[in-house]
Amino acid sequence: MTIEKPEIQVVWLKRDLRLDDNEAVSNSLNSGKRVLLLYVFENLLLDDPHYSERHWNFVRESISDINERLKPHDSKVLSVRSEIIQAFNQIQSLYAIDTVYSHQETGIEVTFERDKRFKRFTRNNTFDWIENINNGVRRGLKNREQWFEYWNAYMRSPKFEFTPSEGQLLTLEEIEAMEQLFTLEDLNTADISSFQKGGRTMAWRYANSFFETRHQEYMYNISKPEASRESNSRLSPYLAWGNVSVREIFQRAKDVKAQVKNKRHLSAFISRLRWQAHFIQKFEMEHIMEKASVNKGYHVLKKPISEEYQKAWKTGMTGFPLVDASMRCLIQTGYVNFRMRALLVSFFTHILWQPWQDASQHLSKIFLDFEPGIHFPQLQMQAGETGINNLRIYNPIKNAKEHDPDALFIKKWVPELAKLDLRFVHEPYLLTPLEEQLYNFKLGVDYPKPIVDINANRKRASDILWKMKIDPVVKEENRRILSKHTLSNRNRMLRDDD
Numbered sequence: 001m002t003i004e005k006p007e008i009q010v011v012w013l014k015r016d017l018r019l020d021d022n023e024a025v026s027n028s029l030n031s032g033k034r035v036l037l038l039y040v041f042e043n044l045l046l047d048d049p050h051y052s053e054r055h056w057n058f059v060r061e062s063i064s065d066i067n068e069r070l071k072p073h074d075s076k077v078l079s080v081r082s083e084i085i086q087a088f089n090q091i092q093s094l095y096a097i098d099t100v101y102s103h104q105e106t107g108i109e110v111t112f113e114r115d116k117r118f119k120r121f122t123r124n125n126t127f128d129w130i131e132n133i134n135n136g137v138r139r140g141l142k143n144r145e146q147w148f149e150y151w152n153a154y155m156r157s158p159k160f161e162f163t164p165s166e167g168q169l170l171t172l173e174e175i176e177a178m179e180q181l182f183t184l185e186d187l188n189t190a191d192i193s194s195f196q197k198g199g200r201t202m203a204w205r206y207a208n209s210f211f212e213t214r215h216q217e218y219m220y221n222i223s224k225p226e227a228s229r230e231s232n233s234r235l236s237p238y239l240a241w242g243n244v245s246v247r248e249i250f251q252r253a254k255d256v257k258a259q260v261k262n263k264r265h266l267s268a269f270i271s272r273l274r275w276q277a278h279f280i281q282k283f284e285m286e287h288i289m290e291k292a293s294v295n296k297g298y299h300v301l302k303k304p305i306s307e308e309y310q311k312a313w314k315t316g317m318t319g320f321p322l323v324d325a326s327m328r329c330l331i332q333t334g335y336v337n338f339r340m341r342a343l344l345v346s347f348f349t350h351i352l353w354q355p356w357q358d359a360s361q362h363l364s365k366i367f368l369d370f371e372p373g374i375h376f377p378q379l380q381m382q383a384g385e386t387g388i389n390n391l392r393i394y395n396p397i398k399n400a401k402e403h404d405p406d407a408l409f410i411k412k413w414v415p416e417l418a419k420l421d422l423r424f425v426h427e428p429y430l431l432t433p434l435e436e437q438l439y440n441f442k443l444g445v446d447y448p449k450p451i452v453d454i455n456a457n458r459k460r461a462s463d464i465l466w467k468m469k470i471d472p473v474v475k476e477e478n479r480r481i482l483s484k485h486t487l488s489n490r491n492r493m494l495r496d497d498d
């Protein structure tokens, strides 16, 4: 006699680590059937060079936060270390799976291929896999007709509620019985860390303080490496890992904006929420961007690899204080503001003349908020290889003087310069031998000499890249990219929210 296995629905949590406004969770609960919440720490991703331990700790903290919320429901997330198909095979040894729910992931090639394998697996096992739209990004679009209208309607639509019925979620006892089959993931992380802590509780702490007071300086400080740490929302890791939905933040921002006098700051913030989806949508429609420039005209650009330059950049030892401070700060905290990210990429690709592909994994590993759909398009845009965007070759000295005029940021992250007078903190190579003696500081010993001639290298990059802009293939590709990825009224993307 065969014993019938109990039937369940499974929510496969990915980069949507929350219960509220989570369509996958809501759809599973609406089925009225019993529900298991699952997160798989996939070896495939743990071993992937785009990721590092800081990401997995963020995920662990996010799941612990969900588990706290699930306590009154006598449930938790089944958190295991496995490959995804293996995990589902194990679950099927105890339960009959009816449907799996997850969000549509706009990810790197390994997750795209894994999803294709999983699709075949679901067909062979005759259960359904329902994927929902994530943060307004749509699969299978051919162009951006109506995209803005669609995004806007999505962001204004009602949020999904988390309202499980009594006993609907698998109980702790049932989950613990299942755990016997798996290698479990330890969700504990160090109490003290220099990174933003994961989880919805922390996400709302950041969001609340931003909407209450911090946003008042948002646009004044957005380019300043030190002050922006306080007055930017700092929501990026929470949005990237889905501790909050963009819709939740959008709706809250709209409400607050309606109440405040100076609307400029929140308008600019809301625009950036739209850019979030705009970039991810571009990557969704142009997967080649993980490995090659979206504009095929730039594929002929070959840059000589310099291990020495790359190492100096990766370790914050280039001899350019703002570049080094930004890199060291990223390594330590997982965060720098937009302009410093752009500066780091411009320095690597223009001044050091290295291919953006060689910067990609180092940065994704240290950005706590690594979001493939923003990361790759931004890298190429800052490298000047899209053809359609303005070419910006950042001058690290000028930027340091403009955006870190008192060198607070530089002194914090490059402490070996802290004892110097302000003008030498910005340009330590201006010290004369006598001044070096006075400061008891030796350039080349205490801090590196500039590894390249900045003016000559800026000119080289500018000459080559401007010339390429008029290359026929680049121009032809520009037309293709514009017709596929820009809105019929392009200014809509660029203007502040109204």
Ligand SMILES: Cc1cc2nc3c(=O)[nH]c(=O)nc-3n(C[C@H](O)[C@H](O)[C@H](O)COP(=O)(O)OP(=O)(O)OC[C@H]3O[C@@H](n4cnc5c(N)ncnc54)[C@H](O)[C@@H]3O)c2cc1C
Binding pocket: 232, 233, 234, 235, 236, 237, 239, 240, 269, 272, 273, 275, 276, 277, 279, 336, 337, 338, 339, 341, 342, 345, 367, 369, 370, 371, 372, 374, 375, 378, 379, 382
């Ligand atoms: C080379 C490069 C790589 C980047 N990689 C990432 C990444 O992996 N993940 C990531 O979230 N952001 C990335 N960004 C965009 C941007 O720098 C960060 O989103 C921002 O600094 C995060 O800080 P915040 O949350 O305080 O932003 P806020 O200014 O408070 O903005 C709110 C949210 O809007 C979105 N956003 C803000 N700026 C942009 C932008 N320029 N493009 C798209 N979305 C934006 C983010 O989700 C952000 O959390 C990258 C930028 C560059 C130049």
